[in-house]
Amino acid sequence: MIIPNDPFLGTHYIGKEEQKAAREVLKSKSLFRYHGPNLLYKTDEFEKNMAKYLGVKYVLACSNGAAAIKLACIANDIGPGDEVLMSPFTFIASASSVLACGAVPKFVDIDESMNIDPLQIEKNISPQTKAILVIHMQGQPCDMRKIMAVAKKYKLVVIEDTAQALGSEINGKKAGTIGNCGAFSLQAGKTITCGEGGFLATNNKTLYERAKMYHDNGGYRIGCDYPTWENGKTIFGENFKLTELQSAIANEQLKKINKILKRQKQVYNYITQKIDLDFYHLRPAPKHSELVYSNISFIFKTEQECQKFIKYMNDRGINFNIYCSNLINQFDTFKYQQSWHHSHFPYNISKYQSSKCPKAQSLFKRVAWFSLSASLKKKHLKYIVKCLEDYKNEF
Ligand SMILES: Cc1ncc(COP(=O)(O)O)c(C=O)c1O
Known part of the structure; x- marks a missing residue:
């Protein structure tokens, strides 16, 4: 499917x-x-x-x-x-x-x-x-x-x-x-x-x-x-x-x-209420918050586990993936302080300092995301839940 x-x-x-x-x-x-x-x-x-x-x-x-x-x-x-x-x-x-x-x-x-x-x-x-x-x-x-x-x-x-x-x-x-x-x-x-x-x-x-x-x-x-x-x-x-x-x-x-947000929440709830949340670790949200449920994401302990999960889901037609291939502090714009101007503006005035952000560096490779399309139907949701259950039982 x-x-x-x-x-x-x-x-x-x-x-x-x-x-x-x-x-x-x-x-x-x-x-x-x-x-x-x-x-x-x-x-x-x-x-x-x-x-x-x-x-x-x-x-x-x-x-x-x-x-x-x-x-x-x-x-x-x-x-x-x-x-x-x-x-x-x-x-x-x-x-x-x-x-x-x-x-x-x-x-x-x-x-x-x-x-x-x-x-x-x-x-x-x-x-x-x-x-x-x-x-x-x-x-x-x-x-x-x-x-x-x-x-x-x-x-x-x-x-x-x-x-x-x-x-x-x-x-x-x-x-x-x-x-x-x-x-x-x-x-x-x-x-x-x-x-x-x-x-x-x-x-x-x-x-x-x-x-x-x-x-x-x-x-x-x-x-x-x-x-x-x-x-x-x-x-x-x-x-x-x-x-x-x-x-x-x-x-x-x-x-x-309101219709858009309500529908997204229903889709998210449908999935999260049917899967084992001791096995699948959701991204924690702050207290008293209401989200835009545009996606679902699971945090894994290691990059390898995350990749194994992504491959399993992709093989079944469910396009989980990591959010991006790199964090923006690793982009050339900041790594090499790329500027359009020969004076090197604005880096020449505001002194840019690189920072490592180790938690972000580790987390972004360990989180699998799936965009909850507004066109997902009940049959798709049932299938997604089944694949998530199968993965949990297999590993
Ligand atoms: C977090 C974030 N900030 C800013 C923007 C910029 O918005 P726009 O594409 O409308 O310029 C985007 C767009 O995708 C975004 O995701």
Whole structure:
């Protein structure tokens, strides 16, 4: 049996509603969020609806998740000379967005949860440390209570990279709404999607306004007014705006988010309630957390055991695998401090120091992941459970 294996959660829910919304925008001929002959204000609407869903004051839609992280850094005055603490177990964009601001990441080890270890944060703080980029990996929120306590003690900014965890919660709050800013992605593999896209969430008006200006070439608009740069009132910025077409689709996807999350949880529960959890060690989640069940993962004692399990499952058409072939602190970008500029910027200003992260180095090779596709059917789940049971009985 071929078992569906893809991480494209929201993508599977693209249907008539998204098609209708996209057609309406095309018919309006107003694809730019601020002007058009018959503007439908879809981006405004998406921002309002998302702010309500997350329970925050401000949401700013932008071109992608990496842009949202960069905007969060810029808004929080993170730049050359600064160091941002983060886990090396992430997608490269988390760290590239920090480099793009002229700051450098400092990689901090993870714990069994596969997220940043709050104890290691404190040990890695230096006079250059300005912020913690908390990455809620693979749908699971970090231990925000502990992280916020360290941040408060050392007066550090907290940015939450919630690209992979829109909809997860911790201590009754949505991930991405606890630190100074949350950065989210709407890329095809995320909880909800419009192909590419992202947004920033915050309760702080100043941070929101700074990010808004930066994302619109450094101008400020109220509603659809002309930006302040029309009068020469400028500050450096870039163009990170989302289009009306994307926003219309994202808006329809947002209406489906509870359905998407509920279905994923049912799938995860179906499997975990039927297998022996003394044999299969699940990734531990922090107390009082609600996950985005985009995947299931098992931690093994050794790399060999993990590989044996992966092969067994792959031979039966179930595509378990390790998450990545390398941690990002081992990528050339950091190993050789690769820069686009002959001056070696930003490494020449913010002194990058490599760090070993032994726990992450050992764990990422010992954890087998399987993406819980939104198209998994009961027959697939039964088969997966049977294979997991068979493996346990054979070994
Ligand atoms: C953890 C993490 N951070 C940031 C990003 C960047 O998001 P985007 O692809 O929308 O730029 C991703 C995207 O996959 C991600 O997984």
